[in-house]
Amino acid sequence: MIPKGHPRYVSLVTRERLVEGFRGGITALEGLIAHGRGEAFDYILGERTREFALKAEKVAVAMFLLAKNPVISVNGNTAVLVAKEIGELAKVLNAKVEVNVFHHSKERVRRIADYLSKFGISALCAGDAELKGLSSARRIVDKRGIYVADVVLVPLEDGDRCEILKKHGKKVITIDLNPLSRTSRMADVTIVDNITRAIPKMIEFAKELRSLNKEELEKIVSEYDNRKILAEAIEGIIEYLQKAKANFD
Numbered sequence: 086m087i088p089k090g091h092p093r094y095v096s097l098v099t100r101e102r103l104v105e106g107f108r109g110g111i112t113a114l115e116g117l118i119a120h121g122r123g124e125a126f127d128y129i130l131g132e133r134t135r136e137f138a139l140k141a142e143k144v145a146v147a148m149f150l151l152a153k154n155p156v157i158s159v160n161g162n163t164a165v166l167v168a169k170e171i172g173e174l175a176k177v178l179n180a181k182v183e184v185n186v187f188h189h190s191k192e193r194v195r196r197i198a199d200y201l202s203k204f205g206i207s208a209l210c211a212g213d214a215e216l217k218g219l220s221s222a223r224r225i226v227d228k229r230g231i232y233v234a235d236v237v238l239v240p241l242e243d244g245d246r247c248e249i250l251k252k253h254g255k256k257v258i259t260i261d262l263n264p265l266s267r268t269s270r271m272a273d274v275t276i277v278d279n280i281t282r283a284i285p286k287m288i289e290f291a292k293e294l295r296s297l298n299k300e301e302l303e304k305i306v307s308e309y310d311n312r313k314i315l316a317e318a319i320e321g322i323i324e325y326l327q328k329a330k331a332n333f334d
């Protein structure tokens with residue numbers, strides 16, 4: 086039992102959820118390591134949603150609202166951290182949800198889909214199509230989902246699939262606390278924010294932007310430059326560290 090007054094309460098409770106997820110066969114063991122890397126980046130980003138993340142979150146939502154076949158891809162970490170919020174986001178954006186994992190087994194995919202169903206999400210997971218050019222298990226997709234999607238949200242991703250999705254002509258949005266990762270550099274839109282904060286923000290943007298017309302949404306998307314956002318995120322880290330250093334000067 087983690088005491089509520091603990092200064093790192095939120096962080097510790099989040100870790101517990103991932104550990105529980107691992108015990109329940111949902112989160113991969115490697116997912117716990119990936120979370121640790123995420124935490125380290127979150128720490129030096131100040132553990133809050135920064136301006137560059139808000140800009141990317143808004144554009145991501147505009148892209149989703151413009152899409153014909155938008156899909157949210159869910160892996161083990163995402164399921165455990167934000168299942169309820171993914172359900173709400175999918176609803177407001179009229180997007181499909183698909184289970185797609187790196188550490189693949191049919192049993193694990195089924196467990197994640199079952200878990201999501203507890204939050205009212207009926208996730209695609211037929212595994213009846215393959216993304217050509219990808220050797221990892223992430224190539225196994227659903228014919229009705231990622232396979233035919235034009236815009237895909239792939240949070241906590243590895244770079245290879247991001248590259249292949251783009252080769253297949255899809256727009257790729259990622260959520261990754263590491264602005265230096267290959268995924269961050271490959272994606273069309275990179276949200277450098279913790280997924281636990283990013284998805285609720287995207288829900289807010291979706292509710293706000295859904296009344297806009299096509300031209301207004303296209304304007305938001307056309308003004309976006311992902312390289313600039315990544316540079317701002319790195320600048321954000323530098324500023325944070327400089328301020329931290331000043332405390333010791």
Ligand code: PTJ
Binds near residue numbers: 162187189244280
């Ligand atoms: O469930 P599976 O089998 O698909 O496996 C999932 C993991 C996460 C193990 C797999 O996709 C993987 O190995 O990912 P990577 O290559 O470690 O990349 C994950 C990225 O997500 C890293 O750059 C982390 O910094 C980042 N990250 C981790 N936790 C969070 C995060 N970004 C945003 N929010 C987080 N909570």
